[in-house]
Amino acid sequence: MPHPLMSRTPRSRHRRWLGTAVTGLAAAALAVTGTAAGASAAPHAAAGAAADVNNAKNPGFESGLSGWTCSAGAGSTVSSPVHGGTSALKATPSGTDQAKCSQTVAVKPNSTYTLSAYVQGSYVYLGASGTGTTDVSTWAPGATTWQQLKTTFTTGPSTTSVTVYTHGWYGQAAYFADDISVFGPDGGGNGDPGDPAPDAPTGLTAGAVTSSSVALSWNPAKYATGYNVYRDGAKVQAVTGTSATVTGLSPATAYRFQVAATNAAGESAKSAEVTATTSPGGGNPGPSVPKHAVTGYWQNFNNGATVQKISDVSDQYDIIAVSFADATTTPGAITFNLDSAGLGGYTVAQFKADIRAKQAAGKNVILSVGGEKGTISVNDSASANNFANSAYALMQEYGFNGVDIDLENGINPTYMSQALRSLSQKAGSKLVITMAPQTIDMQSTQGGYFKTALNIKDILTVVNMQYYNSGSMLGCDGKVYSQGTVDFLTALACIQLEGGLDPSQVGIGVPASTRAAGGGYVSPSVVNNALDCLTKGTGCGSFKPAKTYPSLRGAMTWSTNWDAATGNAWSSAVGPHVHNLP
Numbered sequence: 338m339p340h341p342l343m344s345r346t347p348r349s350r351h352r353r354w355l356g357t358a359v360t361g362l363a364a365a366a367l368a369v370t371g372t373a374a375g376a377s378a379a380p381h382a383a384a385g386a387a388a389d390v391n392n393a394k395n396p397g398f399e400s401g402l403s404g405w406t407c408s409a410g411a412g413s414t415v416s417s418p419v420h421g422g423t424s425a426l427k428a429t430p431s432g433t434d435q436a437k438c439s440q441t442v443a444v445k446p447n448s449t450y451t452l453s454a455y456v457q458g459s460y461v462y463l464g465a466s467g468t469g470t471t472d473v474s475t476w477a478p479g480a481t482t483w484q485q486l487k488t489t490f491t492t493g494p495s496t497t498s499v500t501v502y503t504h505g506w507y508g509q510a511a512y513f514a515d516d517i518s519v520f521g522p523d524g525g526g527n528g529d530p531g532d533p534a535p536d537a538p539t540g541l542t543a544g545a546v547t548s549s550s551v552a553l554s555w556n557p558a559k560y561a562t563g564y565n566v567y568r569d570g571a572k573v574q575a576v577t578g579t580s581a582t583v584t585g586l587s588p589a590t591a592y593r594f595q596v597a598a599t600n601a602a603g604e605s606a607k608s609a610e611v612t613a614t615t616s617p618g619g620g621n622p623g624p625s626v627p628k629h630a631v632t633g634y635w636q637n638f639n640n641g642a643t644v645q646k647i648s649d650v651s652d653q654y655d656i657i658a659v660s661f662a663d664a665t666t667t668p669g670a671i672t673f674n675l676d677s678a679g680l681g682g683y684t685v686a687q688f689k690a691d692i693r694a695k696q697a698a699g700k701n702v703i704l705s706v707g708g709e710k711g712t713i714s715v716n717d718s719a720s721a722n723n724f725a726n727s728a729y730a731l732m733q734e735y736g737f738n739g740v741d742i743d744l745e746n747g748i749n750p751t752y753m754s755q756a757l758r759s760l761s762q763k764a765g766s767k768l769v770i771t772m773a774p775q776t777i778d779m780q781s782t783q784g785g786y787f788k789t790a791l792n793i794k795d796i797l798t799v800v801n802m803q804y805y806n807s808g809s810m811l812g813c814d815g816k817v818y819s820q821g822t823v824d825f826l827t828a829l830a831c832i833q834l835e836g837g838l839d840p841s842q843v844g845i846g847v848p849a850s851t852r853a854a855g856g857g858y859v860s861p862s863v864v865n866n867a868l869d870c871l872t873k874g875t876g877c878g879s880f881k882p883a884k885t886y887p888s889l890r891g892a893m894t895w896s897t898n899w900d901a902a903t904g905n906a907w908s909s910a911v912g913p914h915v916h917n918l919p
Contacts, residue, residue, distance in 0.1 A: 389601065392442050392450070392519040392526055393501065397422045404440050408504075411436035420455040420483045420515035421560075428503070429511040435462075436512070439502035442519045443526025444492050450521035452501060453487040453562070456480065458512030465501045465519075469493020477783040483515070484783060485562065485577045497524070516562075520601050535561040535598035537606040538579075543613035545758035548588040548766060550795055551613045552758055553596070554580040558605060561598035567607060569593050580751055582758070584795040586615050616762055624699045624738075626769060629918045630655035631911065632801050632844060632893035633900065634705060637661065639679045642853070642898035646683055647691035647702065650897045651905045653912025656771065656798075657695065657897065658705040658741045662731070664712045669720025669756070670727040671706055671713055673735065692736045701769050704731060707743035714747075721752040725759035732764060739769030739798070742789070750788035757789075761796045772800045773846060773893070776807040776820075776829060782836050791837050800833060801844040801893035805857025812880060820857035824878040826867035830889075831882050834871075840886035846893040849907040853899035861910035864892055872918050891915040 394404035398414045399422050405412065412428040419425040428436035444450060446469070454463045456477055463486040464474030475488045492499065501519055505512040540556035553566065557579050566574040566581045569592060574581050586592060591614045595607040633654040636642060650657055662671040675685050692702045706713055706728075715724050728740050740760070742753070761768050770793065778786035779802050790800050807820045812828025813835055819825060826845050833843050847864055848854035866876035874885045892911050894900060900907045 389521050390523045391601065392444060392521065392524045393440060393517050394442075394526070396517045397515055398424045398426050402426075402438075405438050406440070407438040408436065409434040412438045415513070418457060418483070418513060422515075425513050425515035426503070427511050427513055428505060430505040430507055430509050432508045435504040435507060437502055437504035438514070439500050440517075441498050441500050443498055443524035444496060444519070445522045445524050446492050446494050446496050448522045449489060449491045450499075450519050451487065451489050452519055453485055454503060454517040455483045455485050455515045456503070456512060457483055458505065459509045460506035461486070461512045461514065462504050462506075463488070463502070463514075463517075465490050465499050467496070467499045469496030476781065478777065478781050479785075480783070486783075487577075498526075518562075518601070534603050535559060535600050535605045538564065538596045538598050538608040541594065541596050541608045541611050543594065543611050545755055545762055546613055546615055547758060547761050547796065548616045549586050550582050550584045550758070551586065551592060551594070551615065552580070552582045552755065553594055553611075555596050555608060558598035560600055561605070562600040563598070565597045565599060565604060567595040567597070570595075575599075578751075582754070582792060582795075588615055590615050624696055624701060625767065626701055626798055627655055627699075627916070628841070628888065628890075629915050630799070630844075630891045631908065631915050632656040632658060632771060632799070632846075632891070633849075633897040633908065634658045634660045634893075634895050636896050636898045637676050637680070639676075642896065643901035644680055645898055645901055646680070647688060647695060649901065650695070651900065651908045651912070652698070652700075653905075653908040653916075654897060655700060655891075656769065657700060657702045658771065658773075659702065659737070660705045660896070661743070662704050662706045662713070662728075662740075665727070667723050667727075668717075669713065669715045669723035671704075671724065671731065672727065673704060673731055689735055696736065696738070701738040702736070703739040703741050703769050703771065704728070704735075704737045705741035705743050705773070713744060715744075715752050715756050716749045717752055718755065721756035722759065724753075724756040725763065728756075728760050729763045738767070739764070739771070741771040741773060743773040748785040748789055750785045750792055753785075753789050754792035757793050757796065761793075768796065769798045770796060771798050774800065774802050776802060776804065776810045778802075779829070779833055779836075780811060787833075787836065790842070794838065794842070797838075797842050799842050799844045799890045799893075800838060801846040802829070802833065803846045803895075804829065804859075805846075805848050805854045807857055813882075814880065816880075818880070821859055822878060823859075823863050823866050823870065823876070824880040825857075826859070826864070827870045827877060827882065828880040830867075830871055831880075834882075834886055834889075840871075840888040841890050843886070844890045844893050846895070849894040849896060849900035850903050852902070853895050861907055861914075864911050865914045868892065868914060868918060887919045889918065891918070 414424045415427045430436040459479040462476040466472045468490045473490045503514045536559040538555045538558045544552035597607045598605040774786040813831035851858045869876035
């Protein structure tokens with residue numbers, strides 16, 4: 338989905354159907370995963386009741402589609418990929434059908450159930466209807482490996498059956514689902530008795546460490562639906578995947594780690610123990626980022642905006658993101674090539690001197706990785722190491738304070754997190770890490786960008802989501818909002834604020850002028866209203882958050898060059914407002 342932050346020339350947004358699709362999604366009353374998925378289960382039946390079971394029949398599709406009905410004949414079973422057993426569901430949407438596969442499940446009245454499934458593919462949904470109370474649903478925007486969707490529902494006083502379902506989205510590729518569970522009191526429908534207790538995990542390994550964190554990974558355990566992570570014998574984390582990062586540790590300290598697998602039947606024995614020692618800390622001599630900061634992207638090319646040197650950038654900008662790094666022939670590795678000719682003879686020596694001068698004035702200058710033309714891919718341990726090593730080498734050569742992640746060819750949260758943690762270990766505690774996802778990337782905590790942000794929360798500086806070239810999107814209240822409004826800024830920011838990011842890690846990204854974006858421009862006064870709404874509860878539109886977030890980081894714009902083309906009108910209005918936030 339090209340957008341001006343990635344583009345070297347302004348253009349209208351491509352693939353506009355996606356905004357329409359999300360609007361349709363809201364019309365169908367599907368829930369926002371950032372607030373629904375992964376919710377902890379409420380208590381089931383009263384103490385002394387019979388053991389809970391999986392009430393779904395043929396939950397792993399080992400008996401074909403027995404017990405399941407798929408719309409328009411869209412469903413079939415396949416032997417690969419599978420999450421467990423030998424079969425899984427494959428369902429293929431069309432332009433007029435979502436490939437909905439459903440089953441009527443026997444349940445008990447006034448009881449709480451946990452609905453879960455493992456899914457793969459783009460835009461996969463899981464839900465329950467006819468609950469007698471509040472019907473529920475959750476979704477994943479896209480996954481190339483199995484990921485678990487989970488939510489809970491409570492049945493009404495006379496409800497004896499519910500309909501559970503999966504579906505994809507119109508015109509999208511086939512999706513896969515496996516090991517569907519409706520776990521709770523036995524409804525008497527002869528559902529699946531449930532998995533046996535899981536095996537103990539093997540292969541626990543300590544990966545990248547920082548002065549305050551240790552990254553862990555392990556092999557999948559049979560029958561596991563989740564894992565508990567233990568530090569020095571005490572449980573510190575519960576995860577659904579086979580990796581975790583334990584944070585909040587002390588520098589230069591040895592810790593012991595173990596992992597246990599879990600499912601509805603209970604917890605396995607703990608894995609073999611591994612020991613890891615945190616780094617001594619230290620740091621980058623660069624300046625700290627202020628409590629409230631303004632980020633601007635500086636263009637290393639001429640696309641009709643004002644050509645600038647780094648020294649020309651307005652003093653209102655606290656973080657200057659140099660756009661963009663370039664790919665190399667080595668997977669994951671990046672380099673930087675100053676466009677001296679396009680920038681009027683700007684030399685590398687001047688560029689480096691200007692960076693040092695900005696840093697002396699308390700500013701941070703970072704290197705943005707990606708953009709529309711970026712082809713950097715970090716999808717395995719080798720490319721993660723290449724990224725970290727090359728990024729650190731560029732920091733040393735040019736004096737960059739960190740990196741900005743703007744990858745548009747997909748982001749692998751496991752290996753990008755590994756790469757950034759490795760870079761953090763090299764660069765120290767003052768490393769600046771920013772991100773510039775599109776709105777669709779931050780609609781769900783299951784998305785690759787959102788996962789990456791949460792994975793590195795302890796070292797992440799700010800996520801400046803791009804609130805433009807987007808079309809309509811869901812807010813945290815499940816309503817649809819159109820770009821170019823204060824409600825669009827506040828209701829979408831709320832998803833990140835309530836989805837796990839600290840308010841200091843959330844910024845509002847907007848175009849500096851109408852020429853800088855194909856759509857979604859708002860005046861500086863609207864940006865300031867949105868900042869006030871989120872931090873002080875004033876200046877809101879129809880959406881008003883349930884609470885305020887005084888430590889919100891600030892705002893971002895594409896670009897300092899487009900800002901300069903209007904006499905720095907954007908930064909002159911938004912900059913002082915950001916710096917005077919509470």
